[in-house]
Amino acid sequence: MLGIVPVDAVLRRVDVQAVLDRIDLQALIDRVDLNEVLANVDIDQLAARLDLDALIQRIDVNAIVDRVDINAVVDRVDIEDLVARTEIGRVIMSSTTSIATRTLDAGRSTGVGLDQFVNRWVDRVLRRPRGTASGGPARLVAAR
Amino acid sequence: MTRRKNPEPEPSLTGHYAGPVTRLVSYAIDAFLVSALFSIVTAGLFWLIELVTGNNYDASDVGGLLGGILFLAWIFLYFWGPMAAWGRTLGMTIVGLELVRRDGDRVGAGRVAIRVITFPISFLLLGLGFIGILLGREHRALHDVFAGTTIVYAWDARAARLRFLALNRTAR
Numbered sequence: 200m201l202g203i204v205p206v207d208a209v210l211r212r213v214d215v216q217a218v219l220d221r222i223d224l225q226a227l228i229d230r231v232d233l234n235e236v237l238a239n240v241d242i243d244q245l246a247a248r249l250d251l252d253a254l255i256q257r258i259d260v261n262a263i264v265d266r267v268d269i270n271a272v273v274d275r276v277d278i279e280d281l282v283a284r285t286e287i288g289r290v291i292m293s294s295t296t297s298i299a300t301r302t303l304d305a306g307r308s309t310g311v312g313l314d315q316f317v318n319r320w321v322d323r324v325l326r327r328p329r330g331t332a333s334g335g336p337a338r339l340v341a342a343r
Numbered sequence: 344m345t346r347r348k349n350p351e352p353e354p355s356l357t358g359h360y361a362g363p364v365t366r367l368v369s370y371a372i373d374a375f376l377v378s379a380l381f382s383i384v385t386a387g388l389f390w391l392i393e394l395v396t397g398n399n400y401d402a403s404d405v406g407g408l409l410g411g412i413l414f415l416a417w418i419f420l421y422f423w424g425p426m427a428a429w430g431r432t433l434g435m436t437i438v439g440l441e442l443v444r445r446d447g448d449r450v451g452a453g454r455v456a457i458r459v460i461t462f463p464i465s466f467l468l469l470g471l472g473f474i475g476i477l478l479g480r481e482h483r484a485l486h487d488v489f490a491g492t493t494i495v496y497a498w499d500a501r502a503a504r505l506r507f508l509a510l511n512r513t514a515r
Contacts, residue, residue: 283508304507307365307439307498314362321478335495336447339358 358447360482361440361494372434377421381414422459427452431497439498445481445491458490 322329334340389400405413425432430441430450442450442458465472465485472485483493 279505279508282505303437303439308507310365310368310438311356311362311496313364317364317477318362325478335359336443336445336493338447339443339495340447 356496357498358495360480361496362482363477365438365440365496366476366482366494369432369434369438369440372437373422373432376433377418380421381417384417385413419459422462423452423455426450426459427455435494439496440494441497442492442494445483445493447495450492454490454492458486458492461486461489464489 321327392398392400422432426435426442427450429436430443435441442455444450444454468485475488476482476484481493487493
């Protein structure tokens, strides 16, 4: 029976677009239980079929890196915490810092501490309110 | 009251007005060095002259007045040269200070010359020229006022702080 029906000719005359327009795809999708579908999917097998190397080769890593604001990333890193909590600082220290540098650091820090001590007493004697110290030249202090 | 063995460097003080203690220490170092280097240089010169001429000379042969003038010229050069070139003397470098203009800009050779020449005035007024370092908000001496300069902390306190934190890592 079907043999005498010109299927190709019939199909050519079908308005496929009109048929598709009449289908409520949303309703169709709502009837599908995606969780059940996904539960049947073998993710491992799917991943095994992916050619990750080819995928990575198609990615322009430089273009991605160019779009990253490295300075903003570095600004978010707490360098002091990093140095204080890791071995990085110690390794750098042992290779770059001499006893003379450490002595100089300690001496200078002590000097600054004594300066602040004297300044506090002068402010107290002159009855200057706290927090009114002028700091430094605006150009230098604002730059930091 | 507890005393800290290792004072933690304060990074935010870089560029701030230097206080009286560090300035006094810096001056003491320079006062020692200017005399010591003068002695070494003159001794070296006498040795060279003796080597060339074959005669024996010592400081008394130069004469008090000429010797005084030479010493004053040496003092001027010692303070003016490095401060005009780098904004700091050897003593200031050790303590970590820098001479800048009052607005924080780099100081020129002319201002440094005024500062060095007027420096003795601060002494001649019974030391009252230095009172501003102790009492003033900007810690400026009279010769700083004349030259329109000020002295600030200039050492890399942030690097020192990182070194301090690294050194004391195990103690935390």
